[in-house]
Amino acid sequence: MTDQSPAYHYQVIARALQIIDAEGPCLSLEILAARMQMSPSHFQRVFSQWVGVSPKRYQQYLTLGHARRLLAERRTLLGTALETGLSGTGRLHDLFLTWEAMSPGDYAKGGEGLEIRWGRFGSPFGPAVVMATGRGICGMAFADEGGEEAALKDLAVRWPRATFIEDPAALGSLVEGAFGARATALHLIGAPFQIKVWEALLAIPTGHVTTYADIAGAIGHPSSYRAVGTAVGRNPISFLIPCHRALRRDGGLGGYHWGLPRKRAMLAWESARTGL
Known part of the structure; x- marks a missing residue:
């Protein structure tokens, strides 16, 4: 290397x-x-x-102070973003993403009949396991702390009846796009409530943050901010679905499935690139 x-x-x-x-x-x-x-x-x-x-x-x-300044100065009004159509396509890290979601009926089958290819790749935030269907990237997990086997299991258990095939060559162009500022497609595979939360996350521009409560309001469930937090934590596509941009109301970082140091690193990395 x-x-x-x-x-x-x-x-x-x-x-x-x-x-x-x-x-x-x-x-x-x-x-x-x-x-x-x-x-x-x-x-x-x-x-x-x-x-x-x-x-x-x-x-x-x-610092925590910077997260609080982001919350005060760069807070995204998700309701407005979603109403103006920003949930259809989004610009993320100078990368154009398009996405579509699996139907609730298909999701309920646990991925039965779905072929998912995967591979190991480097990323700006450490080694990653990436998975994709024919429609786009459906999973991305960081593998440096818990290990590759744990990262694979963490993703695969979400779709227990899918067929998993190790085939990094098939994912090459998708992964290059994801980390190389080119168009990349995502395939969101989750329960309907989770999909709504992940779509709201995709509407948050680089350099901005929001709160779990704001996400709950934006998707029409203002009292369900705890359920929103759970759905954020179950986001299967790290970094590209930017759950690291969701903070607590007080500006605290909250949780992060792949570790709070990485969440801080991502927010700081984006702030440096947007001149905040």
């Missing part, structure tokens, strides 16, 4: 995040570089290639 790959860059960031989580977001470039056994110049170069800003600036994006 070369030090130009996104996966390598994220491995460096992930180690830095562990240190920042343990010791606070005020560490100098020299201290961070030394803790990762890298020269300051090399660490700065790799870090900036991945996130686009200096380590010091990025640390500012990782």
Whole structure:
């Protein structure tokens, strides 16, 4: 693996995040570089290639205060977005996504008759397992913390009667689009309530956030914010369906299926790229 790959860059960031989580977001470039056994110049170069800003600036994006500022200043009014048709197609990380959902009847069959191909891929946020049907990406899970086997099981158990085929070559163009700013199709496979929540998440622009309560209101179930939180947590397509943009009302990060450090990293990464 070369030090130009996104996966390598994220491995460096992930180690830095562990240190920042343990010791606070005020560490100098020299201290961070030394803790990762890298020269300051090399660490700065790799870090900036991945996130686009200096380590010091990025640390500012990782704080709870930044999440609260996002909530105050960059909060998406989902109801308006959905009413104006933004739930049909969306722009995410300079990537055009289209999506369609499995019918409730087909979902109730547990994926029976559905052929799902999968493979292992690098991503800007670590190694990932990606799954797709003939209609588009239906699953994406990060595999570095729990391991690849756990990531595969986590996705496959959602559609217990589907046929799973390891075939990374068949997914190549979809995955390249997902991480290379080209058109990518998604196939949402879930219960009707989950689909509504995931469609609302897809309406949140890059650099914006929303709350679980706002999502509940936008989909017509204002008192069901806890059920919304559960549906957000069951999102099978990490990063592309941006559940990392859903926060608590107080600006707290809430939960994240693939770990809160990664959620912070995603929000900070997007903030750096949108100049917030």
